[in-house]
Amino acid sequence: MAIATQVRLKLGFCNILWCVNSKMCVKFLILILFCVHISTSKDYCKGHFDNCICTDEVVECHHEQKLNGDITKLLHYIQDNVVNMTVTGSYIPELPANSVGSCKHESGLVLHQLKYLDLSNNSISNIHGKSLHCLPNLEILILRDNAWQVDRSPDKTGYFSSVSNLKHLDLTNTFDEVWNGSIHITKLARVFNETDMTKLEILELGYNEFFSFSLSAANSFCQLTSLKKLNLTHNNLDQPSLPNQKDCLENLTHIDFSYNKMAVLPREFMDKAEDLRDIKVIKLDNNPFQCDCGLVETWKWLNSTKINVNKKELLCAGGYHSSYKGKPVLSLSLSDLRCEQLEAPSNTAVKAVTGIIFAVVGLTLIAFLIVHRNKIRLVCKKWKKRVPNMRFRSHQGYASVQEVAVI
Incomplete structure (x- = not known):
């Protein structure tokens, strides 16, 4: 029995060693240690939140x-030494x-150790300019899946002006859905300027839903830095910039820039x-490139570029020929990229078109005469009565024109 136990222990130790050499197992072990840490720590929210x-x-x-x-409401139960904070799936409009947390010189909670903050999927629409201004060691901020309406009023400036150590900012699907997403990128550009x-x-x-990424926004x-x-x-x-x-x-x-609406790449974009x-990778797949x-x-x-562009994944959405659709852009040759040109009509075509026009006009005229024939007859009779009688009348006493000529 003791021997069997020793064997199990050795096998378990070997499995742990194998896991250490596997990235997936390392992550699994970290997760287990994290869960054990939470389970053995005091829960300050217990009894207050479900x-x-x-x-x-x-x-x-x-x-x-x-x-x-x-x-x-959470601030009463959060400790000053919190490193990771996640609040998701709740309704927090503002x-x-x-x-x-508060700033160091203010009373209340001070979260100077906070490095990770996830506030995703909370229906956040309004953010005060000083909501995040006392988190000097924050490294990761996630605000994805909200409905933020970027405001430029005096109390809504400086959103990211006091998070100098931030390394990762996730604003995926963060902004309120509007008919023109360019509004958000314009306002966000001003935020980044400060x-x-x-x-x-x-x-x-x-x-x-950004519709444009202008040069000023890019700048x-x-x-x-x-x-x-x-x-x-x-x-x-x-039009990427x-x-x-x-x-x-x-x-x-x-x-x-994948999954956008680019049909071609602007010359300025390629030059820049x-x-x-240090640019190494540019992703451009799933754009509707027009191969003409x-x-x-x-x-x-x-x-020609030495940049690692995912060239093989760039497909034609349309182009000079219908068969181009779905083909890789670089599978086409330069001579394949053509545009339709209107050819000058030949003399035969001109004659045919002219003949058709005259035929149509002639048939129309005939049809008009047939439909209005009674009116045309009436008009002709009236016109005939108005014209004086021009018949020749010989003078009395003369039998003919010849007789008049002899006299």
Whole structure:
């Protein structure tokens, strides 16, 4: 029996060693240790909230109805040393000032250790300018799946002006759905112009219905001097832009424009992409490229660039010939990229068209005469009566014209 126990222990130890060498198992072990840590820690939210766990370092709330639209109700049970905070699936339409803690010189909760904050899927529409202003060590902020209406009133500025250590900002599907998503990107550009997120490395802006990404909007990203990855996937962009300011986005390595509305790539975009020294990956798949003469410059750039563009995944949505649809862009040759041209009509065609016109006019005239024949007869009779009788009458006493001539 003792031998069997030893064998089980050895096998268990071997399995653990195997797991250590496997990435999936390492993550699994971390998850187990995290759960054990939570289960052995004091829960400050117990008895106050049904779907929240609040320990010394972790706050987890999912679909908590007792918040009743007010996230500040949690502040009474959160400890100053919290590192990770997640509040999702609740109804929190507004984030007031000091929503997640006070500043150091103020009384109340101070979350200077907070590094991870997830406020996704909470129907957030209004954010105060000082909602997040006392989180100096925050590294990851997730605001995805909300309905934020970016406001520019005096108390709604400085959204990201005091999170200088932020490295990852997730604004996927964050903004209120409007008929023109360009409103949001314009307002957001102004927000970035006044930010101090100089350590931000990842910015996610997918699924926001942006219809344009203008040059001025692109230049506002120049404030994000450490940005490495920019995600603009699943929008409605037809003219992508990259900033034209000098020494801008010098650390950018990855940019994702997939699932947008681009039929061709602007010349300025391709030139700027070549100027970015560290750019390594540009994703452009699932755009409706039109494979005709308008795609010539794009086709040439795709064949010459050293940038890692996912070229094989770029497909034609239409083009010069109907058979191009669904084909890889680079499977076509340069001579395939043509546009329809109207040919000058031949002499035979001109004669045929002229003959048809005369025939139509003639038939129309005949039909008119037939339909109105009675009226035409009446008009002719009236006209005949008005014309004087021009018959020749000989003078009395003369038998004929010849007789008159003889006299």
